[in-house]
Amino acid sequence: MTSANERIKAVRARYGKRLAILGHHYQNDAIIRHTDFQGDSLELARKIGGLEAEHVVFCGVYFMAESAVALARPGQKIHIPHADATCPMADMAPAQRLEDVLTELREQGRLVIPLAYVNSSAEVKAICGLYGGSVCTSANAKVMLDWALQQGDAVLFLPDKHLGNNTANLLNISSSERLQVDIRPGRQVVDPKKAAYARLLLWPGSCVIHHAIKKQHVEEMRKAMPGVRIVVHPECAPAVVRAADSAGSTSHIIRYCAEAKPGAKIAIGTEVNLVLRLAERHKAEGKIIVPLKTMRCTNMAKTTEERLADLLDTLDSATPLSLPADVAEHAQVALTRMLDICS
Ligand code: SF4
Secondary structure (H helix, E strand, C coil), X not given: CCCHHHHHHHHHHHHHHHEXXXXXXXXXHHHHCCCXXXXXXXXXXXXXXXXXXXXXXXXXXXXHHHHHHXXXXXXXXXXXXXXXXXXXXXXXXXXXXXXXXXXXXXXXXXCEEEEEECCCCHHHHHHHHHXXXXXXXXXXXXXXXXXXXXXXXXXEEECEHHHHHHHHXXXXXXXXXXXXXXXXXXXXCCCHHHHCCCCEEECCECCHHXXXXXXHHHHHHHHHCCCCEEEECCCCCHHHHHHCCEXXXXXXXXXXXXXXCCCCEEEEECCHHHHHHHHHHCHHHCCEEEECCCCCCCCHHHCCHHHHHHHHHCCCCCCCCCCCHHHHHHHHHHHHHHHHHCC
């Protein structure tokens, strides 16, 4: 029986430049070896517009492929190997709830600008585009939050409260200027008296993978591995970011490991696939790279080599991902704003 690896190679040879495969850093090596480009959300979003390929297969989670649809050029077909590979954090911000919350906040008389982390649905991004807001990634959250703060009276940052708080810390936004919104149906979103002073309103979402990494893991790692440097993703809680030596996007983490001296010991607080890849990449330089806590994103793991091979075998007849025209249009506005601001 032909292996998934061989099937993928055969399809790639047949399609040539008509096919491009993109993979997020959290994908496992069996997938990454088949990709033309690897990157974080921002890097992959930037790639879409410049790709010649007619078929673009996005190995990641659903919201990433949706963003690719919004940024694709006419005639380009975006595919995802596993449509159930969703992001639980993105699911914590349903579009209808966002509209309700924004309406209630604006009825209180303040111009609230929505800023969504890219880990959100296309509908949520479209609402951000419509309401004068935009989106951000962990790599540009500081620039984008700074921009959004200048567009209105306050910013509603969603869905990741940890990224919102960590970014607010970088911008010296005091805790008295921040307020977490209550998104439970039937509840008042915020107390209007408190909201009058808030510059940053935070949606109460978080990534289950990064939220599980605690300050205690940083402390235990320092005891177990004297001299270790600790770098974490800003989806971790602020207490973890404060206890670490460095924090930043997956690209930052990759650079951190590359720039470390030979023999360095590094513990990383993010999804384990990236950590293991970096450990392997820098083994020959004597760098010891370990996970701060082993956390695997089961949704990222839904894209297996077999799934990818099955999709590629039927690529011509596969239904590409699509978005309602108005959602695609307004999501594109939000995404393009980010790409222009961060160009
Ligand atoms: S690692 Fe977290 S944010 Fe990324 S896809 Fe998985 S659940 Fe979503």
